[in-house]
Amino acid sequence: MDSDRLKPILEALFAASDKPLSVNSIFDLFSGDLEQPGKDEIRQAIHELMDQYSNSGMELKQVASGFRLQVKPAYETWVSRLWEQKPPRYSRALMETLALIAYRQPITRGEIEDIRGVSVSSNIIKTLQEREWVKPLGHKEVLGRPTLYGTTKGFLDYFNLKSLNELPTLAEIRDLDQYHPELAFVEKNEASIN
């Protein structure tokens, strides 16, 4: 595969990946392809890409576990305004992941993905752990020994709950929905939040 064909593929991979990619892991991604590029070709293409980004607002940066595309720190001033302007909100994916961990703990990432029908990015789990709402509880004894997640005491504190039992059941959520389609469970819980 020549470099002109390889480079945009690598760019797409770096852009989409939620974690740094090493030359080896990229090499593996092509395994089985008719035109599998060699590691040297990959390395070469990465270096050409790095040069290409010299005038860009992004850069391809080598970190411990591989290469990743990142915003150049020089543009921090402007980028940070994106958050000043609008208070940040969590994505739907994050909220759903948190809800599933809260209601179905202990639960693995794979189980969350099964229920949601989409992959859960590592970033989401990372954010939830950084916020100290979610923690690993151990490993499930199945193939791959995936981590089991649960909520923390900090989670309960944040939501002003004494225990998980205070979370309404799904049936309650739905019942309320039917009587107050707009308000849903707002009224009931508003008081207890702040």
Added chain:
Amino acid sequence: MDSDRLKPILEALFAASDKPLSVNSIFDLFSGDLEQPGKDEIRQAIHELMDQYSNSGMELKQVASGFRLQVKPAYETWVSRLWEQKPPRYSRALMETLALIAYRQPITRGEIEDIRGVSVSSNIIKTLQEREWVKPLGHKEVLGRPTLYGTTKGFLDYFNLKSLNELPTLAEIRDLDQYHPELAFVEKNEASIN
């Protein structure tokens, strides 16, 4: 601010933002700066950037609510290898309902049911609203004042479209008259079809 200085800033913004940015919202981000670029300058720089990405694995794409940086669909084959999970699939019932709302908005649930010949489950309407693809537009002033539905900007963003005009054109109903001039009823009904 000249274009060579503006472009990488814009790139950094697009790379960092988790949703599309409009020319206006970018303009606002610069407010208060000594060298605040004008909207035309921003527009110009965006178009230059779009060209710049022609050989890249990413593209700067205009969708309904602004411009966004995205991985080019052409590289989906490789990018999908990064994740194990399959993308969500939607049922035919949901897609047909969505298509009717998109092409025939504003439309009531009853009207959708008439065309599809089956009832539309509340779950479908709810899912479409939860995905923020569909929203109630008001009520039709007929008996029962049924809700009229239409699509949102989020729908266009999700389907990679700038406006409803970019939807695939609805196939023409064959001009039956020409093939079967003897069938008198055709003319009568043609009018009501489109």
Added chain:
Amino acid sequence: MQNFTNNASNQSEMPFALVQGEPLTVIPQDLYIPPDALLVFLEAFEGPLDLLLYMIKRQNIDVLNIPIAAITKQYMEYIHLMEELELELAAEYLVMASMLAEIKSRMLLPRPTESADEEDPRAELIRRLQEYELFKKAAEDLDALDRLEREIHLPDIEIPKFEIDMPLPEVQIKDLLAAFRDVVNRAEQFASHHVEREPLSVRERMVRVLDKISADEFSSFYDFFDDKEGRMGVVVSFLAILELLKESLIELVQSEPYAPIYIKAIS
């Protein structure tokens, strides 16, 4: 789907099912479906219009020249078959059957010649079929568009940590509940996953048990039961331990009958 197309041409002789003891031989030529596949087959249709459209297409019948009698017959047989198999038959299919029957009967009536006012009884049906086909196609086109999460991926580009404090998003409990409701509703609609309602108290207790035990040493089974919690509390603890055992998260050890039971995490 392979079955009924391949078998279509030469299937008229063989009884294809026994219905109340009677061999059922008269089946629509192009609709030979092994009975156990019928459910799958039925699920492939979005409704009576869709089924009708399929029958018309498969037989290469000009939509303007539908042999109403033949189609009605097929359609009715199809419905009978659904009944025999005790499939839940949507009312819409019956409505469509009566519409077909009505058209058929009107076609049988002598029509005054040269009457421009008299609408061909098939017109309404054809109009509906065409309109449905139009949107069926539109839905397919829409589904084929490049879209987020499938062909289009948003870049996940690292942002360097800023000096300024990025405020943390505020979340209210109602947002959390809404998220849970959404995900459960969606899971129920699109997949066969069942998110069964389990008492939360058991889940919570499972977590508490996991917190308390370690893989290195044994904890006494009895420490997990507190009399003060009453019968319910004891039951919840017991269920939690059983559940953890089922998920192979813990192991229970008892050296001999009636000896103390110990719990330890599986390392």
